[in-house]
Amino acid sequence: MNDSQKKGGLTRAKILSPSARKAIARAGAQARWAKADPERQNLPKAVCGSNEKPLQIGEVAIPAYVLDDERRVLTVSGMSDGLSMARGGSEIPGLNRFELFISRDRIHPYVSDDLQKQISNPIVFLTPTGSKAYGYNAQVLVELCEAILSAREAGVLQKQQLGIAQRSEILMRGLARVGIIALVDEATGYQEIRDRTALRSILEAYISKEWLPWTQRFPLEFYQEMYRLLGWTLDPSSKSKPSYVGKLTNALVYDRLPKGVAEEIRSYNPVDPNTKRRRFKHHQFLTEDIGNPHLEKHVSKVVGLMQASENWREFKHLFRRVFNPSRTYGDKRTVDMSK
Numbered sequence: 117m118n119d120s121q122k123k124g125g126l127t128r129a130k131i132l133s134p135s136a137r138k139a140i141a142r143a144g145a146q147a148r149w150a151k152a153d154p155e156r157q158n159l160p161k162a163v164c165g166s167n168e169k170p171l172q173i174g175e176v177a178i179p180a181y182v183l184d185d186e187r188r189v190l191t192v193s194g195m196s197d198g199l200s201m202a203r204g205g206s207e208i209p210g211l212n213r214f215e216l217f218i219s220r221d222r223i224h225p226y227v228s229d230d231l232q233k234q235i236s237n238p239i240v241f242l243t244p245t246g247s248k249a250y251g252y253n254a255q256v257l258v259e260l261c262e263a264i265l266s267a268r269e270a271g272v273l274q275k276q277q278l279g280i281a282q283r284s285e286i287l288m289r290g291l292a293r294v295g296i297i298a299l300v301d302e303a304t305g306y307q308e309i310r311d312r313t314a315l316r317s318i319l320e321a322y323i324s325k326e327w328l329p330w331t332q333r334f335p336l337e338f339y340q341e342m343y344r345l346l347g348w349t350l351d352p353s354s355k356s357k358p359s360y361v362g363k364l365t366n367a368l369v370y371d372r373l374p375k376g377v378a379e380e381i382r383s384y385n386p387v388d389p390n391t392k393r394r395r396f397k398h399h400q401f402l403t404e405d406i407g408n409p410h411l412e413k414h415v416s417k418v419v420g421l422m423q424a425s426e427n428w429r430e431f432k433h434l435f436r437r438v439f440n441p442s443r444t445y446g447d448k449r450t451v452d453m454s455k
Contacts, residue, residue, distance in 0.1 A: 165304035173290035182306040189251035226263040322407040333399040341422035
């Protein structure tokens with residue numbers, strides 16, 4: 117590296133935020149470690165989680181991570197400490213102890229074949245800082261505690277094993293089988309990543325990257341029935357409609373698409389400050405394979421409810437029954453159909 121490159125690097129480092137510098141340094145370290153140890157390149161990586169913010173169950177703290185394949189793992193050493201087990205002398209902390217513990221005659225009958233297989237094959241992964249770590253699927257902790265407590269209930273545990281059983285009981289009081297995933301997600305911060313990822317997948321499925329040519333998506337019956345229920349007169353030859361019709365269309369249709377879709381469409385298709393209108397129809401931003409078919413199916417359901425109603429009040433009653441009014445839909449500035 118020449119002097120000008122060094123100066124450029126120093127100048128760049130000065131304008132970067134501390135978090136950005138830290139991320140760059142971490143990426144560089146990971147690259148160097150991967151080069152030194154090619155096996156690392158094939159290991160799953162933790163996308164979140166750290167020893168600094170472990171899974172807290174009562175007074176017990178166990179380091180937890182979520183891997184890039186969405187497996188939730190607890191470190192082997194953390195589980196060993198959490199159960200008050202003495203760590204073995206293995207180069208993999210705690211592994212010898214777990215395998216030895218479940219192989220003993222007093223415990224083995226209560227350990228399923230699947231649990232034994234998982235304990236014998238810990239997950240090797242890289243932490244967010246690039247360190248190699250060993251862990252078990254979070255569910256292993258629950259199943260192991262259940263096995264230990266079953267052995268205690270049968271009265272087969274030795275005196276020195278009763279302390280482990282007592283710690284298992286404490287852990288089981290702090291979590292339930294169905295709740296372990298949520299607890300790990302909350303402890304690692306993966307809940308926010310999961311929600312963002314899920315929303316991004318929905319938006320990609322529903323919203324087209326480019327607006328589509330206009331096509332008739334709302335049948336004439338939709339407006340005929342709406343006007344009938346409101347006591348209005350519809351002129352089929354007129355393309356202009358009261359602005360209230362647009363608000364009703366948002367409330368009845370667009371705001372009933374998956375959460376986030378309507379807001380994203382509005383950002384793509386804003387109101388022109390000069391004309392006070394939107395340049396395109398919202399449905400021109402929906403995908404042909406998922407977005408618009410969903411829209412048309414929903415419109416058909418709404419038309420059916422309209423046709424089955426004698427007046428607007430009866431229609432709103434049917435609409436609330438079918439489309440769950442307790443759910444929050446779209447932009448709150450549109451007409452509230454839950455009242």
